[in-house]
Amino acid sequence: MDLIERYLHAVKTHLPLEQQGDVVAELGEDLRSRIEARESELGRPLDESEVVAVLKAVGHPGRLAAGYGPWQQLIGRALFPMYIHILKIALGLALLVNVVVAAVLFATGHSVGESLRGLIAFPFLTAILVFGWVTIVFAIIDAKVGPAVLKDARSSLKTLLGEDWDPRDLPPAPRHQSSVPLWQVVLDLVGAVLLLAWWLAVPSHPFLLFGPGAAFLSPGPGLLASYLPVAMLAAVAVVARVIALWPPRRAVLGLVCRVLGVVGVAVVWWIGGPYIVPAMANPPADLAKAMIWIERTVTVSLVVVTIITVVDLIKDVWRFRRARRPPAVAATASTRPGSPR
Amino acid sequence: MSHTAPPPDEIFENLRLELRRGCLTLAVLAQLKVEHYGYTLRKALADLGLAIDEGTLYPLLRRLETQGLLVSEWREEDKRNKRFYRLSPTGRQTLKQLLVEWQHLNQSIDRIL
Numbered sequence: 001m002d003l004i005e006r007y008l009h010a011v012k013t014h015l016p017l018e019q020q021g022d023v024v025a026e027l028g029e030d031l032r033s034r035i036e037a038r039e040s041e042l043g044r045p046l047d048e049s050e051v052v053a054v055l056k057a058v059g060h061p062g063r064l065a066a067g068y069g070p071w072q073q074l075i076g077r078a079l080f081p082m083y084i085h086i087l088k089i090a091l092g093l094a095l096l097v098n099v100v101v102a103a104v105l106f107a108t109g110h111s112v113g114e115s116l117r118g119l120i121a122f123p124f125l126t127a128i129l130v131f132g133w134v135t136i137v138f139a140i141i142d143a144k145v146g147p148a149v150l151k152d153a154r155s156s157l158k159t160l161l162g163e164d165w166d167p168r169d170l171p172p173a174p175r176h177q178s179s180v181p182l183w184q185v186v187l188d189l190v191g192a193v194l195l196l197a198w199w200l201a202v203p204s205h206p207f208l209l210f211g212p213g214a215a216f217l218s219p220g221p222g223l224l225a226s227y228l229p230v231a232m233l234a235a236v237a238v239v240a241r242v243i244a245l246w247p248p249r250r251a252v253l254g255l256v257c258r259v260l261g262v263v264g265v266a267v268v269w270w271i272g273g274p275y276i277v278p279a280m281a282n283p284p285a286d287l288a289k290a291m292i293w294i295e296r297t298v299t300v301s302l303v304v305v306t307i308i309t310v311v312d313l314i315k316d317v318w319r320f321r322r323a324r325r326p327p328a329v330a331a332t333a334s335t336r337p338g339s340p341r
Numbered sequence: 342m343s344h345t346a347p348p349p350d351e352i353f354e355n356l357r358l359e360l361r362r363g364c365l366t367l368a369v370l371a372q373l374k375v376e377h378y379g380y381t382l383r384k385a386l387a388d389l390g391l392a393i394d395e396g397t398l399y400p401l402l403r404r405l406e407t408q409g410l411l412v413s414e415w416r417e418e419d420k421r422n423k424r425f426y427r428l429s430p431t432g433r434q435t436l437k438q439l440l441v442e443w444q445h446l447n448q449s450i451d452r453i454l
Contacts, residue, residue, distance in 0.1 A: 033380035067400040
């Protein structure tokens with residue numbers, strides 16, 4: 001039954017989040033009923049090749065999932081798996097080019113800011129352009145050329161079109177629904193370590209917090225009082241991220257880190273300002289005036305960060321609960337919206 | 342600018358799918374006068390000569406439910422959770438209207454042929 005789990009997981013990864021639970025539960029039930037019926041016909045369990053045949057008859061996971069979404073209006077169901085495949089490759093290549101360019105710029109003596117400019121703009125410019133062009137090209141192919149012509153053009157396209165796929169090539173399904181991919185956990189851990197290192201380095205290197213303003217700005221009483229509690233919370237977050245490297249508690253520990261983030265912001269908020277003060281005893285009038293604006297900016301930033309952190313936490317809790325919830329067994333009529341097409 | 346027509350088998354396939362799409366909706370609605378879950382519905386339709394794959398049936402069921410023509414519920418049967426579908430009162434009414442239309446169309450096509 002491992003093949004079925006892998007197949008269902010592959011379908012799930014192609015579905016919108018709000019449909020995943022219901023669709024996978026229903027499809028899984030159908031597949032198991034189908035296999036059981038075949039087994040009772042034959043009077044023996046199906047072997048692997050027979051299960052493969054059943055799954056191949058159901059169709060490529062991406063193609064099957066495309067039937068549920070509203071997006072196949074622009075790009076037809078037959079081309080959709082190939083569209084997604086090419087889009088991922090194009091975005092990956094574009095990101096790689098940006099990373100290489102940034103590395104070359106940095107190595108040739110450009111400033112960090114100049115070197116990272118392309119990478120920072122990637123999600124707002126390059127990724128949108130790549131997405132737009134790939135989508136336009138596929139929409140034209142779908143409208144003018146037709147998948148049948150494409151299919152004949154090159155036999156290698158058959159795999160991408162979902163003709164020559166094999167369920168045995170699908171990646172294994174995670175053992176726990178609530179688990180998070182390892183790459184994401186590692187990325188989160190790197191982020192948590194960098195955050196802790198940055199925070200610990202701030203007292204000895206104020207430049208890290210104030211930038212060029214470190215020459216005339218110092219941490220205020222609010223920031224100094226927040227220093228230790230925030231450092232402790234950041235350290236706990238690192239520990240949680242390290243523990244999260246081992247399943248199955250990844251999603252739970254991710255939530256714990258989110259809560260720590262909310263607590264950290266709340267602590268800074270509760271302690272109150274002033275968070276930043278002038279470095280000299282008698283600041284010039286211009287700096288004293290600027291300090292009012294700086295303090296206001298810090299306060300507004302805290303409000304924004306609090307809102308973002310709380311919204312992220314609510315979203316994560318919702319996703320976590322949803323991923324863990326089995327389809328309702330109680331006899332209540334489902335009112336879950338489907339996919340209008 | 343010259344326009345290349347699609348190959349005849351592709352034209353046939355597209356027309357066949359168009360023709361089939363409406364018929365499937367009618368067949369599914371008619372079959373759901375009695376409650377079914379996905380697998381038994383598919384099997385019942387296949388036994389009556391109308392095979393329908395999972396990738397077509399389940400999105401269709403969702404769409405019909407969203408339109409208020411079907412209601413569904415998750416229930417446990419044989420120690421497994423299954424989603425059972427049946428016609429809603431609106432679905433019953435719509436099916437009646439569609440069957441009248443279907444019979445009218447059938448008679449007309451028969452006369453034309």
